[in-house]
Amino acid sequence: MKNLANLNEIKTAVTSPTITLLYFYGDNCGVCTVIKDILEKELNKFPKLNAYKIYAEDNMEAFTSHNIFTLPVVLVYINGTEYLREARNISTRDLLASIDRLYNLYYEN
Numbered sequence: 001m002k003n004l005a006n007l008n009e010i011k012t013a014v015t016s017p018t019i020t021l022l023y024f025y026g027d028n029c030g031v032c033t034v035i036k037d038i039l040e041k042e043l044n045k046f047p048k049l050n051a052y053k054i055y056a057e058d059n060m061e062a063f064t065s066h067n068i069f070t071l072p073v074v075l076v077y078i079n080g081t082e083y084l085r086e087a088r089n090i091s092t093r094d095l096l097a098s099i100d101r102l103y104n105l106y107y108e109n
Contacts, residue, residue, distance in 0.1 A: 001040055001051040007062050010054065015080040019049045019106055021099070024063065024073040026056035031090075032072040038092045039074075046103050078106055 001023060004010050013020050023039060025032035036053065043051050054062055056071060066075065068087070074095060076084035083102055086095050 001036070001043070001053045004052045004054050004062075005058065007059070007065060010052075010059075010062050010066075013050060013052055014077045016050060017079055019046075019103060020077045021049060021051040022066075022073075022075040022077070023051070023053045024056060024066075024068055024071060024075075025053060026071045029056075029071040035072050035074075035090055035092060042092070042096055043099075046099065048107060049099070049103060076102060078102065 001021075004013060004022075010022065014022070021039075021043070023036060025036055039051065043049060056063060062068075066073075070088045072090065073085070073087045074090060075082055076099060084095075084098055086098075
């Protein structure tokens with residue numbers, strides 16, 4: 001996953017004509033590290049998906065503009081529209097199954 005540093009970079013990434021995953025995380029969140037590691041490993045199964053991570057303490061404006069009040073948060077966009085939001089107690093198995101379904105619908109048709 002690539003880092004995004006500011007709100008403009010996030011807006012550009014989200015509006016790209018593809019599937020985009022945003023992962024919001026922080027240092028004081030133990031589960032954030034675990035989920036980030038799992039996502040970085042498992043998202044290799046989706047080569048056309050653009051995945052980005054956004055660090056909480058450096059991007060408070062991005063958090064407020066995306067209505068994020070807890071960590072971690074995963075947002076999945078397709079062509080600029082939010083299709084999936086998972087927060088706090090995230091089941092990585094369910095999350096990856098949802099991403100797989102969206103990915104196959106988008107790229108197989």
